Amino acid sequence: MAYLALDTSTEYLSLAVTTPGGIVARHWHVGQRHAERTLPELEALLADTGIARAALQGIAYGMGPGSFTGLRIGCGIAQGLAFGLGLKVVGVSTLAALAAGCDAPRVYACLDARMNQVYAAAFERSGNSWREAGPAVVCDPQDAPQPDGDSWVGVGSGFAAHGDALAARLGGCLSETLPERFPQAGDLLRLALPLFERGEALPPEDAPLVYLRDKVALKTSERLKP
Amino acid sequence: MLVLGIESSCDETGVALYHSERGLLAHRLHSQIAMHTEYGGVVPELASRDHIRRVLPLTESCLAEAGATLDELDAIAFTQGPGLAGALLVGASVANALGFALQKPVIGVHHLEGHLLSPLLAEPRPAFPFVALLVSGGHTQLMAVRGIGEYELLGETVDDAAGEAFDKSAKLLGLGYPGGPALSKLADQGDAKRFKLPRPMLHSGDLDFSFSGLKTAVLNLVQQQSPLDDTTRADICAAFQEAIVEVLTKKCLAALKQTGMQRLVIAGGVGANRQLRAGLDDAAARRRYQVFYPPLALCTDNGAMIAYAGAMRLKHARHDYSYGAKPRWPLDSLPVA
Numbered sequence: 001m002a003y004l005a006l007d008t009s010t011e012y013l014s015l016a017v018t019t020p021g022g023i024v025a026r027h028w029h030v031g032q033r034h035a036e037r038t039l040p041e042l043e044a045l046l047a048d049t050g051i052a053r054a055a056l057q058g059i060a061y062g063m064g065p066g067s068f069t070g071l072r073i074g075c076g077i078a079q080g081l082a083f084g085l086g087l088k089v090v091g092v093s094t095l096a097a098l099a100a101g102c103d104a105p106r107v108y109a110c111l112d113a114r115m116n117q118v119y120a121a122a123f124e125r126s127g128n129s130w131r132e133a134g135p136a137v138v139c140d141p142q143d144a145p146q147p148d149g150d151s152w153v154g155v156g157s158g159f160a161a162h163g164d165a166l167a168a169r170l171g172g173c174l175s176e177t178l179p180e181r182f183p184q185a186g187d188l189l190r191l192a193l194p195l196f197e198r199g200e201a202l203p204p205e206d207a208p209l210v211y212l213r214d215k216v217a218l219k220t221s222e223r224l225k226p
Numbered sequence: 227m228l229v230l231g232i233e234s235s236c237d238e239t240g241v242a243l244y245h246s247e248r249g250l251l252a253h254r255l256h257s258q259i260a261m262h263t264e265y266g267g268v269v270p271e272l273a274s275r276d277h278i279r280r281v282l283p284l285t286e287s288c289l290a291e292a293g294a295t296l297d298e299l300d301a302i303a304f305t306q307g308p309g310l311a312g313a314l315l316v317g318a319s320v321a322n323a324l325g326f327a328l329q330k331p332v333i334g335v336h337h338l339e340g341h342l343l344s345p346l347l348a349e350p351r352p353a354f355p356f357v358a359l360l361v362s363g364g365h366t367q368l369m370a371v372r373g374i375g376e377y378e379l380l381g382e383t384v385d386d387a388a389g390e391a392f393d394k395s396a397k398l399l400g401l402g403y404p405g406g407p408a409l410s411k412l413a414d415q416g417d418a419k420r421f422k423l424p425r426p427m428l429h430s431g432d433l434d435f436s437f438s439g440l441k442t443a444v445l446n447l448v449q450q451q452s453p454l455d456d457t458t459r460a461d462i463c464a465a466f467q468e469a470i471v472e473v474l475t476k477k478c479l480a481a482l483k484q485t486g487m488q489r490l491v492i493a494g495g496v497g498a499n500r501q502l503r504a505g506l507d508d509a510a511a512r513r514r515y516q517v518f519y520p521p522l523a524l525c526t527d528n529g530a531m532i533a534y535a536g537a538m539r540l541k542h543a544r545h546d547y548s549y550g551a552k553p554r555w556p557l558d559s560l561p562v563a
Contacts, residue, residue, distance in 0.1 A: 072319065083296075
């Protein structure tokens with residue numbers, strides 16, 4: 001019996017599956033080719049780990065924030081797999097997955113949101129779980145929420161795209177930055193497993209997505225305002 | 227063979243089950259028109275966000291109506307293009323993952339082939355070969371159809387699609403968005419002879435169309451007659467509809483003459499227009515050709531036509547579950563089925 005996780009929220013594809021020997025995770029830099037690569041790579045991962053489709057018990061996926069189209073490819077695949085196999089799904093925050101991938105007690109997770117903005121949230125470790133120190137936001141890098149205290153590890157593509165602006169805004173709070181990190185399915189799966197165990201997984205038709213950027217167009221009435 | 231069809235190329239989510247012997251078993255549609263109305267047009271990102279919430283509930287509803295289970299599916303068809311890339315990828319992702327889970331083959335269907343073949347879901351069915359007029363908010367094309375995958379483009383619009391001209395003119399007339407159907411309804415009460423609108427490219431000698439000039443003529447007329455009273459508005463609608471129907475009808479007749487074919491098939495959203503149907507039926511009676519329409523419910527985008535086209539292309543089904551959207555995809559590049 002096994003659980004599966006996938007993340008397609010960035011230019012990486014990341015897959016992970018639980019096996020008797022622990023979590024097996026793989027990732028690839030695929031650019032925008034998630035649709036072409038995800039299912040064939042999943043087929044290979046299942047074959048290599050000897051896991052039959054019928055042995056899957058639940059599907060976790062990166063629910064955002066991230067690339068809108070990438071998120072929907074991952075969510076759509078999670079929905080199709082879960083619906084076809086009669087399973088439930090767990091959506092995991094990509095920022096939380098970024099944090100969980102860090103061996104540090106305080107993590108400032110930040111992804112490039114394009115349009116000169118970032119997605120950001122701060123997380124504090126307490127035992128084996130993580131607490132969100134504030135709600136995840138989409139904002140200009142110079143307005144990124146400032147966490148309390150110091151010794152925060154900055155992680156994610158936000159620091160690659162807007163390093164200077166974030167350093168100016170958060171400099172005193174940060175102990176180091178890891179701009180090359182991306183959300184990984186192995187970390188995502190570790191965060192999802194307790195939710196599956198507690199029966200908090202959802203039917204695939206209710207699979208949530210968190211875009212954060214919800215204002216994507218102006219209504220006619222808004223365009224007409226001077 | 228039982229095929230599930232999923233359509234998500236624009237602003238309608240459609241799912242259907244088609245059986246090659248038993249016919250169409252179920253189809254479900256969710257239109258996003260109300261959601262996009264406030265924006266004055268389709269917002270692609272919002273369309274995609276809605277599709278992903280609709281595909282599975284519509285699929286469950288189809289399976290329940292047909293009394294079928296997922297295990298009974300022989301293949302899963304999805305609209306691969308043309309259309310909005312992000313919207314296409316929603317249906318494509320769910321379809322491919324479902325195929326992967328069930329270990330059933332998956333077929334990427336050309337949206338316009340779906341429309342083109344949709345009259346084959348009605349009785350009586352047209353036999354090949356036929357001339358097809360694909361006329362919707364996104365397309366206006368005349369095709370010679372000799373078989374599945376044997377499509378020759380005879381002519382198409384050089385600017386706006388006919389349905390787009392309906393919607394844009396409706397907007398100029400203050401009928402909201404998408405106002406095409408409201409324009410047609412109002413046209414029924416108007417006097418088509420009061421104003422004379424141009425018939426663009428009616429005598430161009432080819433089978434191409436142009437509708438952007440007609441829209442400009444409506445704009446000029448609206449400005450000239452402003453402020454519009456209800457009678458004038460209805461009269462402009464009637465003049466506009468008469469112009470567009472005359473152009474479409476005459477080009478269809480020219481296409482039949484040019485190809486020597488005896489059957490005409492109308493597909494796409496504008497194919498539901500009553501005056502167009504009346505004009506074509508009238509011409510058919512006089513010129514002795516047959517005209518075929520899809521069932522009214524299948525004139526808009528829908529899953530039934532995708533399931534049907536998928537069933538016609540089972541031999542092109544794939545098992546590798548590597549997919550992609552094809553936002554631009556010429557119909558005449560399809561292989562023969």
